Amino acid sequence: MAKIIKKIVRVLLIITGVLIMVSVILFLLLRTPRIQTFAVNKIATEISGKTGGEISIGRVSYSLWHEIVLNDILFKDLRGDTLLTAERLDVRLREIRPGRNIYRFGRVDIYKPDFRMVQDTAGIMNLTEYLRILKREGEVDSTKRIDIRFPDIDIFDGSYLLHNMSDTAGVIPGRVNFKKMQLGNISGKVRDLIINPDSVSLVLRGLSFSESGGFTASSIDMNLAVQKSNLSFREIDIITDSSSISAEKILLMPRDKSSWKDFINGVRMDLLFNRSVINTSDLSYFVRPLKGVNEIIRMSGRVSGTVAEMKGRNILIDYESATRLRFDFDISGLPVLSDSYLFIDFTDMKTRAEDVESFHIPGKKPLLLPSIVHDLGIISYQGSFTGFTTDFVSFGKLTTERGTFATDLSLRPDGRNTFGFRGSLRTSNVDLGFIAKNEEMFGGLWMHADIDGSMESFKRLSATINGVVDSVEINNYLYRNISLSGTYADRVWDGNVVVREPNIEMDLMGRFYLEKSMPEFDFSMNLAHADLHTLNLVKKDSVFKASALVTANFRGNRIDNLEGDLRLINSTLENSNGTLSIYDLLVRASVSDGEPLLSLRSDFIDAEVRGLYTFDAVGRSVSGMLAGIFPSKFREPVQKKESTASVAMFTVDTRIKKADKLNNFLGTGLN
Structure with missing residues (x-):
């Protein structure tokens, strides 16, 4: 019996030794770069077979602590064009289960990545094709949905390309071309990247880049999600050299996949901006008429709807020391402003002549308002504008330090710096003494009138006036019931x-x-x-x-x-x-x-x-x-x-x- 026990122990020792030797040999083999490269490329080949896009890796190394270092990475899209390249990728493994389509990673450092999203002339995005393949793989067996997770990614010196193949403009200095947008010097952190068959979500922190047209971002924080055809950005904070922009959300929601081809009419937006400080020099990269304008504004509010049917609510804009706008708007007919129907409801608008004159437009002479406008002091307006830019109605009350003016006017821009007007005007307690520089002779003015005329550059006024001076104080006597009718020009x-x-x-x-x-x-x-x-x-x-x-x-x-x-x-x-x-x-x-x-x-x-x-x-x-x-x-x-x-x-x-x-x-x- 003792001999049998000794033989069994001897056999177990031999088996244990063999297992240890095999483990050591396997470990040493796995530490060999050639073996590691072969193994990773084998996995890449398997993934390529599922997605249809070529994947290649130049060199691989693997450590005992489940850290893989990949060099010279190349992902191609289904057309054979580059989708993603990277000089080096340091990745730690958490859970890899190909049989269950689970790929979960630890910390990732990626150096000089180059990500390219290309839309062909048919309107199909290369990344969309990848997501469609992943979704189809998940639908084969509902118990094997693709689940890819990266909790912590650091990006160093990356680049990004968003290219519409139908674009012919290319890089435009001083402007962001969304049909060919090229970002360079990208650095930042990506947190909680999750890829599922029908969605992608991630958190960006401290992202910085420079755009080929000249726009530069110092730091961007946001939560981003792509679900089906919807694109959402939440908790957004953007810092540039001269602006600080904060938004609770920016949502882009097409009716269906094909709606991206008709962004103006088919994609619904929901933008909610927190209090932000914006320099128009940054905004000019996206709004061409602001090119060369260098002014600081503070704004917040919500914009929703499509570009063609846009609504704005609780819009707040502050400029200089005294200019403040609070309004709602509805615009139908964009992007051609001259063909658009507008309704703008000003709940509060304040400004003064000095603020208006301080707004400089390159290539234009400085705007110099008449002294009478300066004499009005702070100008406040409550009312609405309704109609087209070529013919609209203004209804509201204008309050100044020198009196109040209530208007119901139809305004018609007749040409460059000229507009016509027609309607009614009512004034209350207008300080004629201050305006005429003779306060001993003149006092307050109350009147109402129908007017029809035009004004050029806020300087040359011509009008037909029919009205009644309800009361006016002259030489300490209050005159009443003065009727007037006539024309004023030059x-x-x-x-x-x-x-x-x-x-x-x-x-x-x-x-x-x-x-x-x-x-x-x-x-x-x-x-x-x-x-x-x-x-x-x-x-x-x-x-x-x-x-x-x-x-x-x-x-x-x-x-x-x-x-x-x-x-x-x-x-x-x-x-x-x-x-x-x-x-x-x-x-x-x-x-x-x-x-x-x-x-x-x-x-x-x-x-x-x-x-x-x-x-x-x-x-x-x-x-x-x-x-x-x-x-x-x-x-x-x-x-x-x-x-x-x-x-x-x-x-x-x-x-x-x-x-x-x-x-x-x-x-x-x-x-």
Whole structure:
């Protein structure tokens, strides 16, 4: 019995020794690069047989710790073109079960990978063909679905190509060409890469690259998934040299596989952006009209739908220190903007002239807005734009630091920097004093009007206006119910003004050329009634009323360059002393023998002023003359300390007629 036990032990020792020797020999053989390369290529051949694409590996090494180092890797697509190459791949194995289609790896380091996604002229992507093969393999036996997992991949100096074979433009400097997009210097980390028959998902961290058109990304973080025909990006953070973009999601969802051929109409988008800082120089790589524009904007919001039927909700855009846009939009008809129907609803829009002028467009002259726009201060708008870019309606309320404007306008761009408008305008509490630089004379303005006109470059305005000034404050008196109708073009107003209220009734018709250097006036006015004291035009006499028919035709902006006539016909003046009727009064300014001449002809007084005169000098002379004649009624003029005497050389020739009536009206006490 003991001998049998000894023999059994001897046999077991021999078997154990043989197993150890075989294991050592196998281990040593597996450590041999040729054997390892042969084994890996055998596996690659098996995978190639399943996918239909050629796979080759130059050299392989394997360690006891399940780490494989692959060199000179080449994957070809089903057409025989390169799909993926890599100079070196360090991969750790976790679980490899070809029989169950399970391939699970540990950490992977990939050096100089080159991944190429090519779409042929029929619209079929080479990667899509691979996924279709994997899906078919999974459908043969539902218990053997392909399951490939990489928990941790580091990429060093990679490249990527997205190429549409129908593209003819190639690389475009300063622009990203999505039909031939080439990325280089790719480095970053891929986490949790999972490949199934119908989906691919991964997490990107710290991805950086440079695009052949010039765009550069410093760091990109996102979660990416391809499921069936849908492409989704989530938790996106993109940092460039001058921008920081954050998005909760970017989803691209075609109706079916063929919809990618008609991206504009067939692929639905859902983009949700968080608060982001974008430099337009980065955006110009994707939006051609922004090329050369270098401005910083802050934005967020959601955009959904197809390109042809696009919606935007809760869009927020901030620019410079005071410009802020909050709006929703619906656009139908893109990508041709001129053929698109737009609805834009501004819940809040604020800006100021300085911000608008600071936006520079290369090749264009700096935009200089009129001083009146600067005077408006912060401009706020709430309302909507509806229609086409060539004909749309603006309905809303414009609020400024100088008043409020409510509009219901149809706008029609008529050409370069020119647009026409038609509709209604209502103003509230417009600060005329600030705008006219005379706050003592003018106060607030309230009016409503129908307007039809055009504007060129925000400078040249022409319009037909029919409206009512509900109230306007002039010289501390609030005028009401002023009707106006006429045209304004190139600083010329030609029309009618009608005033009907208890203290003044007036009809004014004429033409006013408001040129600063030499204004011209040609009008007639029927003043049926005016209470000059109540209107704060005469303060000393509480009873001072007037009526007259006035015609005027003159030009000039100073007393020394006035030229023309001012005539009063059938005028009546009434004060506390009585009534004075003037049948005809003519004031004429002209040049006689090379010197200014101001003449007055009336029923009661004729006068001439010759020489270099000013209103101040004439006024002081007349006041002094009246003080000498009627010392009880008039005082000698007093020179103000802060002013200097007017420089003038002129003569005054005066002839008084019907002195009794004039004395009675003035209350001089003389007969």
